[in-house]
Amino acid sequence: MSEPATIGIDLGTTYSVAAIVENNRPRVISDTGGGYTIPSIVAVDDKGNRLVGQAAKRQVLINPIHTIYGVKRLIGRDIQSPVVRKIQDHFKYRITSDEHADVLIKIREEPYGLEEISAIILDHVRNLAQDSLGREVARAVVTVPAYFNDRQRQAVRDAGKIAQIDVLRIINEPTAAALAYGFGKALHQKLAVYDFGGGTFDVSILEVRDNVFEVLATGGDTFLGGVDFDNRLAELMIHRFQKEHGIDLFKDPICHQRIKDACEQAKIDLSSRPETRVHIPFITMGPSGALNIDYTVKREEFEQLCEDLIGNTLVACRQVMADAKLKSEDLDAVLLVGGSTRIPLVARKVADFFGKAPSKGIHPDEAVALGAAIMADSLARKGEGEIQLLDVLPMTIGIKAAGGKMVPIFPRNSPYPNQKLKVFTTSKDQQQSLKLTILQGDKATAAENEIIGDFTFSGIHPAAKGQAKVETVFTLNHEGILTVAARDPDTGAARESVLQIQAAGHKPIHPDLIALKKPMEKKAGETVISATVTREVKLKAGTAPPPGPETAKAPEKTPPPPQPQPPKPVRPAKESALAGLVSRLKRLFQRG
Structure with a gap:
């Protein structure tokens, strides 16, 4: 294997x-x-x-x-x-x-x-x-x-x-x-x-x-x-349509999605063409029947929208x-x-x-x-x-300090892997635990930055305010993910934690979400198209799809391959029109 x-x-x-x-x-x-x-x-x-x-x-x-x-x-x-x-x-x-x-x-x-x-x-x-x-x-x-x-x-x-x-x-x-x-x-x-x-x-x-x-x-x-470019173009189409017909298509999820899809393609087209057409037939119904979106967008107009x-x-x-x-x-x-x-x-x-x-x-x-x-x-x-x-770090990592300020630990563009040792002290008499709110962002005020986690250290020996010390090590690994470890040098108590997302330690909602699959075995003469989690298989007639817990159930018998059909007779009207076209072409060639 x-x-x-x-x-x-x-x-x-x-x-x-x-x-x-x-x-x-x-x-x-x-x-x-x-x-x-x-x-x-x-x-x-x-x-x-x-x-x-x-x-x-x-x-x-x-x-x-x-x-x-x-x-x-x-x-x-x-x-x-x-x-x-x-x-x-x-x-x-x-x-x-x-x-x-x-x-x-x-x-x-x-x-x-x-x-x-x-x-x-x-x-x-x-x-x-x-x-x-x-x-x-x-x-x-x-x-x-x-x-x-x-x-x-x-x-x-x-x-x-x-x-x-x-x-x-x-x-x-x-x-x-x-x-x-x-x-x-x-x-x-x-x-x-x-x-x-x-x-x-x-x-x-x-x-x-x-x-x-x-x-x-x-x-x-x-x-x-790129989706922001699509959205700008979609907003333009919706605005034009509303101005013309008095109907707001933004509130209809299906209409909005059709417009976004068409605008994504228009954006692509405008990369190679000076203008393109956004055409969406039957986008909605008006007082007199079905309405279409049919607008031309020039590259210059698109560039102004997104500059x-x-x-x-x-x-x-x-x-x-x-x-x-x-x-x-x-x-x-x-x-x-x-x-x-x-x-x-x-x-x-x-x-x-x-x-x-x-x-x-x-x-x-x-x-x-x-x-x-x-x-x-x-x-x-x-x-x-x-x-x-x-x-390097894209944004500063720091902690929330008294007064709502952010105190940097690793400034923006600090290289990683990296490690910093900080010594904190207690702010109250007999304080036995220390909570650090870890932030990431480049603003001076803590509230304006993202909270990436809380770290709580328990086990500080009781002492007067400012007497107990907590040695805290902040470590960035080779992926830029933060680990915080702390110890009380007087008691030897220690704790380490990877700062996960806010819901740290939460289990997935669906424990059996992923069912591992083995590679699909291809047989001679078949084309395998893995298009979804439920695999779609295009096979020669007379074969059955490979078994599996997520493979759609095959019919007991594979229907016979379609037989070639005799050509349908041409209707007289079509035949007459074809004869007339041939006659006109002959006259044109004779003139030439």
């Missing part, structure tokens, strides 16, 4: 990609249908079937309330987050929370945690990879946005655990793209990686020295991406260049990553900002997954040529 494979997974907001290194060559893993981008979408249809990937995307227009997408924007956040409130205006599925204020998604009245939705997507990616490779996939390196905070990173790791994937490492997406660019080239360069995906934006400045990839500074926005979004990315670029203490002329290359970099205005603005044309050395959709696969291969081999990643 073949040894289990180790792969890289780019867990994207809109699409996910898997890759592997074979014979020292990284490549993306395509499904047996030839596709390699997997929609990061989960749905449950009206019969209770779970659909994932392409199967979920195909039915989103008729089932928008029970089709879940864009969860990467929500993961690791609580229900009070301004980001969550903003998302509720654009996503039509039901967002709720548990007693700990953690975000839940309701699908067919069943609550799911965000880690569970992400686990379903990871499991689907793993299954497609297994079927393509013909062997088990047990381990993976998974990528996250560089600007993800501690809670979000831990939530992704928890998703991997639920999916029963051994996540060797979580690495930042821009760093992974730099790995793909520099792999095997023995480079000594400084790079800017501009990563503008479907839902998030990151920019990182790196120095590459052969197999050492050191991040000098990073920044970004986890709520800025400020691109401007926001350049603000982050300016900040990371200042943090890295570099000028544009110090950079050897600028890499564009993510589907949104295909928008011509994005490429022009980035080129103008950095003063050089972006490199064509990497594929914007594949680079992150390829870099993750390269890192996965290095970790699996642990031998000569091992890759070293030296990354």
